[in-house]
Amino acid sequence: MSAPVTTVAVVDDQALVRSGFVVLLNSDPGIEVVGEADNGQQGWDLCRRTTPDVVLMDVRMPGTDGIEATRRIVTDPACSGTKVLILTTFDEDELVIEALRAGASGFLLKDTRPDLLLHAIAVIASGESLLDPAVTRRMIERFAALPDSGPRPPPEDGLTAREREVLIAIARGMSNDEIATSLHMGYGTVKTHVSHLLTKLDSRDRAQLVMYAYESGLAVPGA
Structure with a gap:
């Protein structure tokens, strides 16, 4: 019996970044890319059509951003079971908090190593959550500063x-x-x-x- 395949959608407004993620994901036999989108609204529509296990979601996008798209996806019955992994070049504290409150299951910076990204997808698809270690430290520091x-x-x-x-x-x-x-x-x-x-x-x-x-x-x- 073949191992189950994790289906993934990629949402990012930069075509070069999207294509790079798709190439990486397609190199893993345990992952199937079901589609791409270049803004949050299209990402939400894509999830409604394909119900991927995991969505790689950028934050800063024109129109509907990644935070709002995440909120729509995780509350939409048509996207039941889809997990959102936020990927961004920004490590601002408030973005992390907003993403988690919106229902994201993970948060990684885009400079993370390819093997760690593939691991994060597997972790999130299994129902766990995952935060970039640097992001976790910043979150704890933020609460400590209150x-x-x-x-x-x-x-x-x-x-x-x-x-x-x-x-x-x-x-x-x-x-x-x-x-x-x-x-x-x-x-x-x-x-x-x-x-x-x-x-x-x-x-x-x-x-x-x-x-x-x-x-x-x-x-x-x-x-």
Whole structure:
């Protein structure tokens, strides 16, 4: 039986950049490029027609930008199951936050290595999230720079004590295997807790769980 193929759409307003991504993706036998688009509206239309597993989405595009296109894709029932990987030359903090709030499952800078991009596509297609290490550091620094308002009461989110521990571990960038080891839990139990967290916090993936953990004060940068 042949291995499943991950379908990918490429959305970028620069033709040369798009063609470079397509050549790279076509070099991987486990990936099929289902189409290209040069702006967010066309990207959304493309996703409605082809329902790719992953969309490589630029941010800065004329007309409908990548943030708005991401928001439309992840809320459109016709695009159910499609994950968005934001690719940009900009590493501005607010872009990262906006992209994650819009529902992106990953954020990479365009100067990332080809092998890391292919790995990111595989990770996101499997249902995980992925942030460029440099972007992750900047996000944590951003939250660390916020004024310290002192201890906060636990948010009324219905989480159990164990779920909060798992959420904090996720916010620290730990994988399920690492969480299982750190918290002395079985791998399957960790997966169950993560699933409950996604449901209770109405989050699309781990990236949004990370945002919730820091914005709610459950996770503290540097702790």
